[in-house]
Amino acid sequence: xxxxxxITGKKMITGNNVSHANNRTKRKFYPNLQTKKFYVPEExxxxxxxxxxxxxxxxxxxxxxxxxxxxxxxxxxx
Numbered sequence: 001x002x003x004x005x006x007i008t009g010k011k012m013i014t015g016n017n018v019s020h021a022n023n024r025t026k027r028k029f030y031p032n033l034q035t036k037k038f039y040v041p042e043e044x045x046x047x048x049x050x051x052x053x054x055x056x057x058x059x060x061x062x063x064x065x066x067x068x069x070x071x072x073x074x075x076x077x078x
Contacts, residue, residue: 003030007055007067009076038064 004011010031016024031052038047042065051059059067071077 003033004050004076005031005033005052005055006049006077007051007058007071009071009074010052010054040064040068 012031013029015027015029017027018024032054033050033052034056035048035050036056038049038059039045040047047064047068049055055067062070068077
């Protein structure tokens, strides 16, 4: 469960490498995860999260407190 965004729940998916001869071999698509510290003013401390870049955009849009609350409700965060 290491490659999972703690805000959006994005995780690895599988697909195919397709050659010019149309041979197909399995491959993995990983989310663009970044380890980042966020300051939570309500708790007056920093929280380290492993988030995708789209998760960072979500935090910038909604705010860290709302994003954390929503992630806990969906079960992405413990």
